[in-house]
Amino acid sequence: MSTTGKQRRKLFDKLDDLQQYASATLGSSNLRDTVKLPNGENLNEWLAVNILDFFNQISMLYGTITDHCTPISCPKMCAGLLYEYSWSDGGKAISCSAPVYIDYLFAGVRSQLDDENVFPSQIGVPFPQNFIQVAKTIMKRLFRVYAHIYHQHLDLIEQLKELEHLNTSFKHFMLFVHEFDLIEQEQLAPLKEFIEVLAPNRESRSNFQ
Secondary structure: HHHHHHHHHHHOOOOOOHHHHHHHOOOOOHHHHOOOOOOOOOOHHHHHHHHHHHHHHHHHHOOOOOOHHOOOOOOEEEEEOEEEOOOOOOOOOEEEOOOHHHHHHHHHHHHHHHHOOEEEEEEEEOOOOOOOHHHHHHHHHHHHHHHHHHHHOOOHHHHOHHHHHHHHHHHHHHHHHHHOOOOOOHHHHHHHHHHHHHOOOOOOOOOOO
């Protein structure tokens, strides 16, 4: 097996059956329908509401393991041995520990969510012209937190009996990503095999372009 193949399997080495592992979700059989744009709903408002929900979900999940995600245990923001992320927010990219990276990430997303010029809170107020790109950037960054948790803290998640919550949250997240094409395929590589089992992509039936 190639080095890449070995690393992709490493996440699930201790599991007898990837399908059985991925089935650990909380009554999520109808999630594929819940992510669709409702009839008459404004696309940007639908994206905004769901991005806020996903941000709250991943913030809560990460909060349960934050004491174990330290500069010592996680000196790099990575998802396994093959994928490492440097922080950049319009400036020079810097290498930092996972907790620092995630703090930057959460603070940046929270700042955007609180910015009325980016996420208007009043219905009918127009979104910025670049809102789709803003949404894609946020979702790409939130994915990295999921990837880090799965690769670096899965044992702890299982010890805390949070696997079903994590899987359900991530499945919902990925179905939404697929429905509106929010993350490039190469960005999903750290969890590619798991995604193919947990939340396989199907042709989007939304009118999103």
